[in-house]
Amino acid sequence: MNQTIENLIKHVSVRDFKDETISENIKEELIKAAQSGSTSEFVQAFSIIEITDPDLRNQLSDITISSPHVKKADTFYIFIADLNRQATMLKQHNQSLDSIKNMESLLVATVDTTIAAQNMAVAAESMGLGICYIGSIRNNIKQVAELLNLPKYTFPLFGMTIGVPKVLNQTKPRLPMSNRVSKNTYDNQLFNDLSTYDKEVKDYYSNRKTNPQDTTWTEKNLTIFNHVHRPEVADFLLEQGFSLH
Ligand SMILES: Cc1cc2nc3c(=O)[nH]c(=O)nc-3n(C[C@H](O)[C@H](O)[C@H](O)COP(=O)(O)O)c2cc1C
Incomplete structure (x- = not known):
């Protein structure tokens, strides 16, 4: 490398x-x-x-x-x-x-x-x-x-x-390649099989030195996406002259 x-x-x-x-x-x-x-x-x-x-x-x-x-x-x-x-x-x-x-x-x-x-x-x-x-x-x-x-x-x-x-x-573990790289077509099943990665992320968060947490990647995402973020950005972009279509 x-x-x-x-x-x-x-x-x-x-x-x-x-x-x-x-x-x-x-x-x-x-x-x-x-x-x-x-x-x-x-x-x-x-x-x-x-x-x-x-x-x-x-x-x-x-x-x-x-x-x-x-x-x-x-x-x-x-x-x-x-x-x-x-x-x-x-x-x-x-x-x-x-x-x-x-x-x-x-x-x-x-x-x-x-x-x-x-x-x-x-x-x-x-x-x-x-x-x-x-x-x-x-x-x-x-x-x-x-x-x-x-x-x-x-x-x-x-x-x-x-x-x-x-x-x-410590570096944050990224999604394994099998969860996001495929050949010729989108592999919906493999890309959504997050069981191994959730465990890896849980280990990472529980063992890291700064701000340890008890969470998986799935749980993190459920929290992040439990509400709509910054809906006013679209209005701002319209004001800036963009048409958004
Ligand atoms: C577009 C973008 C915006 C981000 N905004 C913030 C931010 O406002 N505050 C912050 O502390 N980290 C921010 N981050 C850092 C991410 O939280 C961080 O990249 C992610 O958790 C992965 O961790 P790592 O970069 O240490 O691998 C941002 C990252 C990106 C790519």
Whole structure:
């Protein structure tokens, strides 16, 4: 196994960072890595905002509720799914905006942004830095957009904290390959046979050093999906100019 794959496999989210600064050179390398990912039809539909203002950082951290480590991480980026550049071009050339408003373009921007972020995550981890995605900024997506002065045809997808890890959690066991890789067709029966994995996850949670729990993956999911999350996101996207169809 090569070093790249070894690094990928030992990924853990880091929520406790040392009080060490990441240099501007390193940050530039991280941004370059993010920028170099594949991008649908070369549209490059994302922007990255670094949050350096302490007041703004605190406000964003408060929005997340569950992620107070946003306040402490050395570096915090917000990844913006961004079709505003295309909107500007189209307007300047008197072309309809219909093609950037629809669900397909929303997916393109979401995927482009996610690829960029994951490139940054992999680059950071290859340098021994720790990262954590912060989707909980969407707890108040409208307020985040206002705080960052986001124009129409953009939305804040998630944040990412980066810093030098103080505490590294044990890696979380992923679904076994048999539960999610098949050949030529979707193997509904195998993909849903979670008995072995539930046991593995239960062992992981009960034995881990930080925040041990008595739960299986199935139980976790039943809790996560026992209510509809952030239904207001759709209204916000409509306000941002997307049509959602
Ligand atoms: C899009 C996305 C959003 C996430 N949002 C948060 C978050 O708001 N706060 C947090 O502490 N972790 C967040 N996470 C981290 C996940 O909880 C973590 O990746 C998952 O539990 C698996 O653990 P691992 O990354 O340590 O393997 C997020 C991960 C992703 C991919």
